[in-house]
Amino acid sequence: MRTVDKGSIHPRSQRRMMQVFDGAALGPPPIWLMRQAGRYLPEYREVRAKAGSFLNLCYNPAMAAEVTLQPIRRYGFDAAILFSDILVVPDALGQNVRFVEGEGPRLDPIRDAAGLANLSLRKATTKFDTVAETVQRLRQGLPGETALIGFCGAPWTVATYMVGGQGSSDQAAARGLAYRDPTLFQSLMDLLVDASVDYLGRQARAGADLLQIFDSWAGSLPDDEFETWVVAPTRRIVAQMKAQFPDLPIIGFPRGSGPLAFNYVQETGVDAVGCDTAMPLELIRSSLSGKTVVQGNLDPLLLVAGGDRMRRRIDTLLATLAANPYIFNLGHGIVPETPPEHVAELVRHVRSYGRA
Amino acid sequence: MRTVDKGSIHPRSQRRMMQVFDGAALGPPPIWLMRQAGRYLPEYREVRAKAGSFLNLCYNPAMAAEVTLQPIRRYGFDAAILFSDILVVPDALGQNVRFVEGEGPRLDPIRDAAGLANLSLRKATTKFDTVAETVQRLRQGLPGETALIGFCGAPWTVATYMVGGQGSSDQAAARGLAYRDPTLFQSLMDLLVDASVDYLGRQARAGADLLQIFDSWAGSLPDDEFETWVVAPTRRIVAQMKAQFPDLPIIGFPRGSGPLAFNYVQETGVDAVGCDTAMPLELIRSSLSGKTVVQGNLDPLLLVAGGDRMRRRIDTLLATLAANPYIFNLGHGIVPETPPEHVAELVRHVRSYGRA
Numbered sequence: 001m002r003t004v005d006k007g008s009i010h011p012r013s014q015r016r017m018m019q020v021f022d023g024a025a026l027g028p029p030p031i032w033l034m035r036q037a038g039r040y041l042p043e044y045r046e047v048r049a050k051a052g053s054f055l056n057l058c059y060n061p062a063m064a065a066e067v068t069l070q071p072i073r074r075y076g077f078d079a080a081i082l083f084s085d086i087l088v089v090p091d092a093l094g095q096n097v098r099f100v101e102g103e104g105p106r107l108d109p110i111r112d113a114a115g116l117a118n119l120s121l122r123k124a125t126t127k128f129d130t131v132a133e134t135v136q137r138l139r140q141g142l143p144g145e146t147a148l149i150g151f152c153g154a155p156w157t158v159a160t161y162m163v164g165g166q167g168s169s170d171q172a173a174a175r176g177l178a179y180r181d182p183t184l185f186q187s188l189m190d191l192l193v194d195a196s197v198d199y200l201g202r203q204a205r206a207g208a209d210l211l212q213i214f215d216s217w218a219g220s221l222p223d224d225e226f227e228t229w230v231v232a233p234t235r236r237i238v239a240q241m242k243a244q245f246p247d248l249p250i251i252g253f254p255r256g257s258g259p260l261a262f263n264y265v266q267e268t269g270v271d272a273v274g275c276d277t278a279m280p281l282e283l284i285r286s287s288l289s290g291k292t293v294v295q296g297n298l299d300p301l302l303l304v305a306g307g308d309r310m311r312r313r314i315d316t317l318l319a320t321l322a323a324n325p326y327i328f329n330l331g332h333g334i335v336p337e338t339p340p341e342h343v344a345e346l347v348r349h350v351r352s353y354g355r356a
Numbered sequence: 357m358r359t360v361d362k363g364s365i366h367p368r369s370q371r372r373m374m375q376v377f378d379g380a381a382l383g384p385p386p387i388w389l390m391r392q393a394g395r396y397l398p399e400y401r402e403v404r405a406k407a408g409s410f411l412n413l414c415y416n417p418a419m420a421a422e423v424t425l426q427p428i429r430r431y432g433f434d435a436a437i438l439f440s441d442i443l444v445v446p447d448a449l450g451q452n453v454r455f456v457e458g459e460g461p462r463l464d465p466i467r468d469a470a471g472l473a474n475l476s477l478r479k480a481t482t483k484f485d486t487v488a489e490t491v492q493r494l495r496q497g498l499p500g501e502t503a504l505i506g507f508c509g510a511p512w513t514v515a516t517y518m519v520g521g522q523g524s525s526d527q528a529a530a531r532g533l534a535y536r537d538p539t540l541f542q543s544l545m546d547l548l549v550d551a552s553v554d555y556l557g558r559q560a561r562a563g564a565d566l567l568q569i570f571d572s573w574a575g576s577l578p579d580d581e582f583e584t585w586v587v588a589p590t591r592r593i594v595a596q597m598k599a600q601f602p603d604l605p606i607i608g609f610p611r612g613s614g615p616l617a618f619n620y621v622q623e624t625g626v627d628a629v630g631c632d633t634a635m636p637l638e639l640i641r642s643s644l645s646g647k648t649v650v651q652g653n654l655d656p657l658l659l660v661a662g663g664d665r666m667r668r669r670i671d672t673l674l675a676t677l678a679a680n681p682y683i684f685n686l687g688h689g690i691v692p693e694t695p696p697e698h699v700a701e702l703v704r705h706v707r708s709y710g711r712a
Contacts, residue, residue, distance in 0.1 A: 169523070172691065305535035
């Protein structure tokens with residue numbers, strides 16, 4: 001189905017990671033880790049220190065490509081994920097976004113129609129193209145066997161930051177606005193759908209082999225709101241991407257969606273589902289595995305701990321999921337405290353699976 | 357089954373709320389709201405201003421009883437819940453706990469055996485008895501038809517604050533300690549199980565009609581850790597309480613547990629399950645309703661918004677759940693921005709159900 005992609009140097013089918021999207025259960029499964037490029041690596045911290053602000057790093061193709069490649073050199077993951085941030089989209093649209101050291105992102109919140117009117121997709125193209133340039137460099141710099149993942153935040157999750165002005169444990173600002181003024185909130189979501197399609201399209205044309213849509217705060221919504229603000233916008237993005245790039249697989253990551261993950265897969269049309277740390281293995285096995293490509297879901301804090309306990313849980317994941325198309329990953333991003341040698345141990349252990 | 361309780365002034369069976377625990381589906385269902393006593397009420401803010409610190413308010417039986425009664429006077433809820441905080445337990449055990457205005461709780465974190473050794477149940481009895489005195493006053497001050505709910509935080513959730521030193525969106529400190537040093541973490545949980553049984557026992561003897569165990573951060577754990585740190589300690593508390601107070605119903609609130617809520621109910625032995633906002637109605641209907649008493653789960657932010665949209669969702673909840681034993685509630689606590697008249701409208705609308 002997905003064979004030779006003439007637009008890139010290496011045929012896509014050479015990349016092991018891509019075979020799972022043709023229905024192959026690989027032993028060992030392909031592996032990459034969310035936030036595999038990041039602060040736990042000394043070589044990342046070195047580049048980060050030179051970059052100035054965090055957004056500077058995201059918008060500097062040479063530096064962003066370099067930090068993307070670092071974990072590939074160290075661990076030989078089956079996929080690299082573009083180094084960037086989900087808040088590049090609101091920043092490029094014209095919202096004031098900055099990252100406060102040790103505190104996380106701060107945005108001038110969008111709370112009304114006037115705030116929304118300040119944003120436009122037209123403004124975004126220069127910054128989006130800068131990111132696409134990183135993708136282009138990566139496609140040239142990566143080994144032929146390594147898949148390249150582009151990504152964006154899902155509209156709901158990006159909107160929680162745009163409306164709240166920062167991260168929060170309950171996303172109350174966005175949820176409240178969605179109830180109070182659903183028309184305004186829908187306009188914001190429409191803009192984010194258009195921006196995401198534009199942004200992902202540029203990444204695809206620049207050489208991304210597949211895409212992931214991060215919906216980190218999908219788990220905070222009642223079922224009817226989940227349908228409206230998580231499923232519907234993601235379905236629109238997937239449909240528009242599939243119309244332009246029918247062979248480009250899309251992984252959805254509706255974090256915290258639990259029993260709604262199955263509906264999410266069915267209704268959005270994604271090709272794979274990222275399972276978060278709290279998604280019970282029994283639910284993944286019974287409702288997702290074998291029906292779609294499953295990705296996940298080792299606890300990143302178990303990777304910090306390492307040792308026998310980590311290896312036993314890896315064995316359980318592999319025994320439960322690897323007989324069907326499966327991508328090994330964490331259930332959430334690597335945390336800064338992670339010892340790099342534990343990552344090496346994890347890769348070694350996963351790769352020993354299915355080999356005599 | 358639960359008829360006349362000679363230890364209190366009013367027979368328990370007079371209280372409408374208690375009938376659901378004998379298997380009755382009431383129309384309209386009994387109603388109370390998590391955090392029904394709180395900052396959204398002007399009369400609460402008045403008492404709060406006089407109390408000094410937040411913990412002073414929790415430990416002042418006259419004031420704590422007064423704020424507990426305020427929403428009963430206004431709305432005539434079917435149950436009052438003791439005004440207190442889940443962090444009373446670590447405070448009483450000897451940990452330094454304070455509430456920073458606008459920021460939430462701050463604790464001197466327990467990170468090692470020495471920190472744990474500073475805590476003891478022996479220290480806690482005076483403060484626990486102060487809370488029991490509030491319960492006693494309430495039992496005397498409440499109308500005969502109003503049930504009185506005592507509560508504690510579940511060991512896992514309380515431990516996330518004790519180890520983290522504050523709230524967090526991922527409970528990483530406690531989860532990390534549980535992986536790194538499960539023996540130490542188990543000792544902390546053992547202490548919290550003992551303290552919870554002691555504390556709830558005092559509330560029961562002082563006149564609580566039923567109890568709720570709040571496990572607000574149950575949703576952050578992988579399935580195996582959920583079993584170890586959420587299910588197992590709660591089962592021990594329930595078993596010990598049932599041995600002493602066989603007729604006292606216990607509501608478990610494993611927030612964020614999604615598909616694991618059914619296992620939680622089966623394995624802990626609770627009499628009812630509080631469903632959080634994100635628990636899909638279809639899952640509640642298919643796996644919980646009719647098998648246990650269900651409580652929940654209107655989005656507190658929909659109560660802030662009010663109006664038709666709130667009423668429609670209430671109708672959906674009632675149509676789906678009220679044919680089985682059901683307690684109307686929110687899926688999480690009332691937020692401070694809630695207009696008190698929306699609460700009145702909610703109560704009116706719920707109470708119009710099943711009446712011609």
